Amino acid sequence: MATAKEPERNEKKTMRTITYREALREAIAEEMRRDERIYILGEDIAGYGGTYGVTKGLIEEFGEKRVKDTPLAEEVIAGAAIGSALGGLRPIAELMTMNFSLLASDQIINSLAKFRYMFGGQAKLPVVIRMPAGGGAQRGAQHSQMLESLYAHIPGLKLVMPATPYDAKGMLKASLRQDDPILFIEHELLYNVKGEVPDLGVHYTVPLDQGIVRREGKDVTIVTFSRMVHICSQAAEDLAKEGIEAEVIDLRAIRPIDLDLVLDSVRKTNRVVIAEEGWKYYGTGQGIAALIYEYAFDWLDAPIAHVTGKDVPMPYSKVLERAALPGKAEVIAAVKALVPARATAGVGAR
């Protein structure tokens, strides 16, 4: 499987720098202009412009029929999105945070993920549920969670978790042009991240089933997604100064996972660190590790290392929160624990 393409060199001339938030807004606006069946529903998204400002200004262009403020009720936001999709519309449901998706989880898991199946394949469910996840802003135990692993377990859902403005825009546009349910998971601390995006008017989308190699390397593969991509990229830069070349894979979507991209890299580096902000046990990272063990065990020279959030509810205190979140130092330490073992490969591997 080919590495997903970065923008072509000649496109670079037409690139500009915008935030992740602006990239999402552009994607929504462009797709709403293109397809009048797209509408948005959620709490505080209209005049207020969304709790994280993503939908700011959209009501002025598209009106309150297509940018609908709803009552504070996540289950029916998801349920109504499903119902309107059955009727042929393409809803974007914004949940204020992923934490609140738990209130909608019955509709997401029992209806959204299953309705195409339960309608005998005769219904389309082009529903995109957008929601920010993650910690780091001192929002406490109930408002800082990465819950993607709960949903990644469920057949029938696709989970997109872009890390850059380029991917945020391209993947949201792609999400709005296909017919399966998408959980579009943003990260609260990514909204202000800036990055290069093609000029307005330059059309592009990013595939929803392809990861990307953010940095090539031969010594170790770091598999990651969402905000941890940036932390791992910084770690890789630091490691390079010490002569360790880490390959950083940004999965971009965790369901479906671009497993071939991961396995190709593992066969090259023979060492793997999986880094995620979420918890360790029974989660996405462990699932990826199991897939690597299942399909590339013979290529591994060392056990897979796993950098995760601490196994506690997210603390409220700034100091404790910082301690609970995985950071650059832990990624570097995990890599270093694996890479020196190369000298004794064959002895230390098992």
Add this chain to the structure above:
Amino acid sequence: MVDTLGARAAHDSHPADPIAAMVNADGLLTAEAERAANISDDVLRDLYRRMAICRRLDQEGLNLQRQGELGLWGPIAGHEAAQVGAAMAMAETDWIFPYYRDFAMTICRGVDPGIAMTWFRGLTHGAWNPYEHRLGPLIISVGTQVPHAVGFAIGCKLDHEPTAVLVGFGEGSTSTGDWHEAMNFAGVFKAPVVFLCENNQWAISVPMREQVAGRVADRAAGYGFPGLRIDGSDVLTVYTVVRAAADRARHGEGPYLVEALTYRFQAHTTSDDPTRYRTDADVEPWRAKDSIARATARLRDRGAFSDDFERAVAAEAEETALAMRATLLSAATPHPGQAFDLVFANPPASLLREQAEFVAELEPGSAE
């Protein structure tokens, strides 16, 4: 218990509601409203006919289950008037989101009974094309179809389609968060929805008094639209009231809640035993209100019922039941590989690989 028998005091929180004025204190269509509605003898005969057929199909469903041909059957006896009356009151262009007991609605929507029954035989999740029949699938997860119906209706409003949506549910559903959230949404957005509560007094073993403090119909007032408790065993009342509520919805006047009081004569499903939670004495007063007998009486009053008609309907019901059985028993068992087919519109490579591996393993030594 007598208190739950009749409708008693039609709901009055929307005193100007002309639909509420159509029924008397017992929740029955008034003579004046019946004249005004001008439902023809032919329509009433057709409602009778459909109820009689569905009752026979219900009996056949029970028989099939007892003979081991169905995994499960959820008897509808007692619900004929509510389901047939409401389904037939909707325009062909309207949509219906049924719950698991709304079998008669599927028949009224033109689904072949034998095909509809494949669902209970466990052959398929999606026995009919929802778009062809404007009918959602039977929903097992209690109350979850109510938000779907409301979302669908909001979508119709966005599309400027003059479409009304009927959603069926039992009184047990009205305890779920889905139901209340959807009622509120419908009220806020003036969604063109007719909420039909088939209040059959029992949620499996839990009686209504332990399920609902107060009356289901009254709950609508809290969401800013009218609700009306009616006699759900009188098909003409159900038909006329639901038709008026659907017209109202189509004219942009918002949602309406109809609480059709009825009774479940049989078990919740074939997996439970109602003698463990109720006695014959509980059931008896409701048998006296039987929907088919009452439709017969109405037709006789109009001079529109004859023995020939009764015999012809009975013969048609018998024929339909036998055809249903034949269609059901000859329905093909799906190939195991199909399990993978319907999950995604655009399935990921991993799923296609899993399917290919599964089918390859199956085929060499497969006995089937």
